[in-house]
Amino acid sequence: MSLRVELVIPEGELWAGPAEMVIAKTLDGDIGVLTGHAPVIGILAEGSLVRIRPDSGGDEVVAAVSGGFFSVADDRVSVLARQAELGSNVDTSWAQTALDAAVESAEPGGEEPSDVRYYRALLRAAGDRD
Amino acid sequence: MGAQLRAVRRRIRSVQSTAKITRAQELIASSRIIKAQQRVHAAAPYARELSRAVEAVVNRSGQIDHPLTRPAERRTRAAVLILTSDRGFCGGYNANVLREAQSLGATLADGGMQVVPYVSGRKGIVWHRFRDRAMAGEWSGFSDTPVHANATEITRELLEAFDRPAEEGGVDEIHLVSTEFVSMLSQRPVVRRLLPLEVVQVDGPPPGPIAIYEFEPSPEDVLNALLPWYVESRVFHALLDSAAAEIAARRRAMKSATDNANELIEQLTREANKARQAEITQEISEIVGGANALAEAISGSK
Numbered sequence: 363m364s365l366r367v368e369l370v371i372p373e374g375e376l377w378a379g380p381a382e383m384v385i386a387k388t389l390d391g392d393i394g395v396l397t398g399h400a401p402v403i404g405i406l407a408e409g410s411l412v413r414i415r416p417d418s419g420g421d422e423v424v425a426a427v428s429g430g431f432f433s434v435a436d437d438r439v440s441v442l443a444r445q446a447e448l449g450s451n452v453d454t455s456w457a458q459t460a461l462d463a464a465v466e467s468a469e470p471g472g473e474e475p476s477d478v479r480y481y482r483a484l485l486r487a488a489g490d491r492d
Numbered sequence: 493m494g495a496q497l498r499a500v501r502r503r504i505r506s507v508q509s510t511a512k513i514t515r516a517q518e519l520i521a522s523s524r525i526i527k528a529q530q531r532v533h534a535a536a537p538y539a540r541e542l543s544r545a546v547e548a549v550v551n552r553s554g555q556i557d558h559p560l561t562r563p564a565e566r567r568t569r570a571a572v573l574i575l576t577s578d579r580g581f582c583g584g585y586n587a588n589v590l591r592e593a594q595s596l597g598a599t600l601a602d603g604g605m606q607v608v609p610y611v612s613g614r615k616g617i618v619w620h621r622f623r624d625r626a627m628a629g630e631w632s633g634f635s636d637t638p639v640h641a642n643a644t645e646i647t648r649e650l651l652e653a654f655d656r657p658a659e660e661g662g663v664d665e666i667h668l669v670s671t672e673f674v675s676m677l678s679q680r681p682v683v684r685r686l687l688p689l690e691v692v693q694v695d696g697p698p699p700g701p702i703a704i705y706e707f708e709p710s711p712e713d714v715l716n717a718l719l720p721w722y723v724e725s726r727v728f729h730a731l732l733d734s735a736a737a738e739i740a741a742r743r744r745a746m747k748s749a750t751d752n753a754n755e756l757i758e759q760l761t762r763e764a765n766k767a768r769q770a771e772i773t774q775e776i777s778e779i780v781g782g783a784n785a786l787a788e789a790i791s792g793s794k
Contacts, residue, residue, distance in 0.1 A: 370541060372640040372728055374534030388708045403545055404708030405717045431717065433545055435705070440541045444640070444721065 409479025426483035449487030511753035521743035564664035576616030583745030643728035679737035
């Protein structure tokens with residue numbers, strides 16, 4: 363038995379397939395999901411990474427998510443993100459420019475806006491692939 | 493060539509070029525409609541999972557009491573989000589939506605509410621400006637290919653207005669007027685209430701047992717996060733569906749325009765032929781008449 367995982371954004375499905383393990387970051391901290399996990403719905407931390415270890419033993423799939431939630435039930439894991447990108451698809455130079463622009467326009471001293479966190483997550487996801 | 497014949501031929505040429513344009517528009521719409529429908533289908537999993545999650549929270553707590561589901565005690569101001577198209581050439585698409593919005597506005601006004609329009613799409617904006625009706629929000633430039641960021645922006649503004657008390661320019665409820673894509677040939681304007689959310693129990697047994705979920709961090713926090721996304725996802729779905737409907741309406745309008753043009757060309761061609769034949773007949777009878785007269789004149793002089 364393995365997990366059936368889908369990573370969904372509003373525009374469609376980003377990744378789907380069988381996986382051994384999913385690691386996501388909730389507001390309370392990291393959570394790892396293996397088969398037989400109790401049903402849970404959790405809110406993803408803004409600008410965090412979701413790691414999916416595919417069943418086939420291939421490379422880990424890393425995705426940056428801007429915010430969203432995941433639900434686990436009957437070995438089905440759905441990760442819903444309002445905005446997400448697979449690390450392998452991130453255009454790093456674009457993300458860097460976007461991050462710089464977002465940091466520039468952010469209010470100094472205030473809390474980091476969610477777009478800044480998302481762009482940072484994109485760069486982290488991209489850096490992870492090497 | 494006679495003057496009448498020339499005029500008819502000129503009209504044929506002009507109708508022919510119109511037909512070429514409408515035919516091209518029809519073909520463009522035909523190729524886009526498939527993409528628009530694919531976008532609607534692609535968006536389905538997200539909306540489905542989101543609904544399931546909201547359902548799971550509701551099942552767990554039985555009753556939900558949340559600002560977004562609570563009806564206002566005094567309903568004084570209602571926002572109406574109207575989705576129209578940016579471009580014309582799509583038959584009655586915009587007229588239908590705007591008519592529906594007006595009748596909704598009249599119903600709300602009868603109930604003693606002040607109507608606050610939020611308009612997406614250039615055609616709807618122009619319609620409101622022309623009538624000097626103030627809009628609380630306007631968006632344009634994406635009616636045929638909306639992306640999720642558009643829905644995010646619209647929803648953010650609507651939720652802000654919903655959050656504010658009515659005395660400070662906020663609204664007590666939000667309605668949505670959009671167009672539903674029924675089929676290639678039929679699109680229907682629909683009115684839905686967006687907020688406060690109605691929690692409806694779907695009839696019939698649920699598809700499989702609903703698991704007893706745990707919530708991270710807590711059911712309330714999960715609900716607080718989910719409900720705005722749920723509203724956003726409904727707005728996004730309405731945008732996508734309306735986009736598909738718009739393109740389908742355009743395709744149909746352009747097809748009937750092309751058909752009409754072709755019919756007109758046929759009719760005009762007949763007219764032109766008739767005029768040409770009449771001209772020839774006249775010329776022949778003139779020649780024959782002339783020859784006869786000449787022949788008579790010659791035989792008379794002998």
